[in-house]
Amino acid sequence: MxxxxxxxxxxxxxxxxxxxxxxxxxxxxxxxxxxxxxSKKIVAEKIKLLRDTLPKNIKIHYSIKANPFPALVSFITNYVDGLEVSSMAEMKIALATGIDSSSICLTGPGKSYEELEIAVKNNIVISAESSLELLRLDEIGTETMHKPSVLIRINPTYTQKRAGMKMASGSSQFGIDAEQIPELLNWVKDSCIDLHGFHVYSGSQILDAEAINFSQRKTIELVKQFTSEYNKPIKTINMGGGFGIPYFSKHTPLDLNSVGKNMQALSPTIETIRSEQPINTIVELGRYIVGxxxxxxxxxxxxxxxxxxxxxxxxxxxxxxxxxxxxxxxxxxxxxxxxxxxxxxxxxxxxxxxxxxxxxxxxxxxxxxxxxxxxxxxxxxxxxxxxxxxxxxxxxxxxxxxxxxxxx
Ligand SMILES: Cc1ncc(COP(=O)(O)O)c(C=O)c1O
Missing domain, CATH: 2.40.37.10 (Lyase, Ornithine Decarboxylase; Chain A, domain 1)
Known part of the structure; x- marks a missing residue:
């Protein structure tokens, strides 16, 4: 049909x-x-479909940028494990839902000092998009005596060819180039940053399941490599998302079963990554939940x-x-x-x-x-x-x- x-x-x-x-x-x-x-009913059905199809241990975060209408965000918060925010206003909407602030993640380039400071003081996890952001976070941590919880957003070398909007690989304003990360990790060890793990977001509006599966396999490979170079345990892998929805008559819906199976197949590799507790493995989705x-x-x-x-x-x-x-x-x-x-x-x-x-x-x-x-x-x-x-x-x-x- x-x-x-x-x-x-x-x-x-x-x-x-x-x-x-x-x-x-x-x-x-x-x-x-x-x-x-x-429609509350359709939102709840979409999240149920994700829960039923993705492995049980995958954490689902809602990306507020897809739709920041506060009543909708509050409703969604009842069904998801966390929120992804990209501005002061989104951070405030997320905090107002009453969700545990450590399950909010602040992402995006050009975060202001004030945004970083508020995130640190509220125990929000910050996805660092540049080495200067890491320096600022170390400074804020020292000044406020709050250890910043940080993910390093990796700009990988592989390309996500099938994304409606590509957001990784090559030269990019998003994330830190993979080749710069080993040196930064040495610096992080001596800073006051609490490195929770890594984040990759390769693109948005992807309808080709194999393209998502490919990104996720590559993400886990990279995280495994960087964790072993870091030589300390991590807690979190944010695998991004990019799950698309059909807009036009020629679009075919995403094969979510295939994505679920691929994630299941990645579980044994994730278990080999150094950590002290089961790794928090996150997908962050906006459009798929509310579109x-x-x-x-x-x-x-x-x-x-x-x-x-x-x-x-x-x-x-x-x-x-x-x-x-x-x-x-x-x-x-x-x-x-x-x-x-x-x-x-x-x-x-x-x-x-x-x-x-x-x-x-x-x-x-x-x-x-x-x-x-x-x-x-x-x-x-x-x-x-x-x-x-x-x-x-x-x-x-x-x-x-x-x-x-x-x-x-
Ligand atoms: C870092 C990040 N996470 C999540 C999203 C949400 O994407 P989507 O609404 O397509 O799921 C975006 C979208 O640009 C993003 O940049």
């Missing part, structure tokens, strides 16, 4: 439903488009024909959902799964362009889409909008009204 992103939603009386209610019913009850709606659980909804406010093309003009746009407009790193613009929420199964009768309110031709939410006949007042829904949706969009562009966000 080909993948159909609608399959995880309830469809009733020709309408897409969330928590048993159609979008029109939600609108009447105060859930007002333009808005994002995140399919979020929809963006806007309402048609005008319909017109211009020189043979039909335009549905909505009260939303790319200032809310940049990724669906194709302007968030897509080389060739492709349509996200877009539907008329209140006419989901009606026969296809029209070819339309769906646009937003912004005064730019870039504000295109659907290009030459074949849909059922839509009218002013109908609801446009964009699926696969739960990750890198609202928080990755230029919400201040043209000073248009903001979108609402709801967790249901």
């Amino acid at each position: 080909p993948y159909n992103p609608l399959d995880i939603f309830e469809i009733r009386d020709n309408a897409l439903c969330i928590s048993g209610k159609s979008i029109a019913e939600l609108d009447y009850s105060g859930i007002k488009p333009p808005c994002y709606i995140y 399919e659980a979020g929809i963006y909804v806007c309402k048609i406010v005008d319909k017109k024909i211009s020189r043979g093309k039909t335009y549905l003009i909505t009260n939303g746009g790319m200032h809310h959902q940049l990724a669906a407009s194709g302007n968030l790193g897509q080389r060739n613009r492709k349509n996200f799964p877009v539907y008329i929420a209140n006419k989901i199964n009606s026969p296809v009768t029209e070819v339309v362009n769906i646009v937003g309110k912004l005064c730019t031709p870039l504000d295109l939410l659907g290009d030459t889409l074949e849909l059922s006949r839509a009218e002013v007042g109908d609801y446009i829904v964009i699926l696969q909008s739960g990750a890198y949706g609202y928080s990755a969009s230029p919400i201040n562009f043209l000073s248009q009204p903001k979108a609402n966000e709801y967790l249901m």
Whole structure:
């Protein structure tokens, strides 16, 4: 059966439903488009699938950057083992959930002194992305009398060819080049840094399981090598993630079973890595957990024909959902799964362009889409909008009204 992103939603009386209610019913009850709606049920199902498929000892961390909506982060915290944060604001959202701060990991280049200091004081684990960050952490540790808990993020030499976004190998702003690490490890031994272990993040939006498996095998090889050079026990291996979701009709979902089997096969090698307790082996995932659980909804406010093309003009746009407009790193613009929420199964009768309110031709939410006949007042829904949706969009562009966000 080909993948159909609608399959995880309830469809009733020709309408897409969330928590048993159609979008029109939600609108009447105060859930007002333009808005994002995140489904608790789908998030919980995605995490259950990960738990059921990956080895039991793998720790699942949620990457807040995928969707920092605080109510959603709090909900997810009930199901995962930790959180990955990349800014002061994300650190505050993570701390506010009440999760044990030692299961929060601060990653990302260019961390400020203040961010590092707050992380150290709160026992947050820091993934160091440069030798200067390590020096600063040693300084902060000495000043505050708090031993910084640190992972060294490795920039490996191998390439992750199949990632939608590559974030390792070659020359990179991410991580420390593998060849510089042996010398740094000697320095770390004499510092006040508590080296918990290593972190590799090779790329995002990977749908090819074998590409993920390859990265994970290479990561474990590198960690084994560096741990033996360090000659002291480690506690943590953060293997990254990059598990992708299908966005476009030609995408095939990730074979999670294959990833699970590969991780299982790596367990004996992980057990040979020097440590005093079972190693904390982490995958950090954002998009895989929340991407399919979020929809963006806007309402048609005008319909017109211009020189043979039909335009549905909505009260939303790319200032809310940049990724669906194709302007968030897509080389060739492709349509996200877009539907008329209140006419989901009606026969296809029209070819339309769906646009937003912004005064730019870039504000295109659907290009030459074949849909059922839509009218002013109908609801446009964009699926696969739960990750890198609202928080990755230029919400201040043209000073248009903001979108609402709801967790249901
Ligand atoms: C270090 C790190 N971890 C985790 C993620 C989350 O990626 P995704 O949402 O694709 O799972 C990213 C994304 O860029 C990242 O840079």
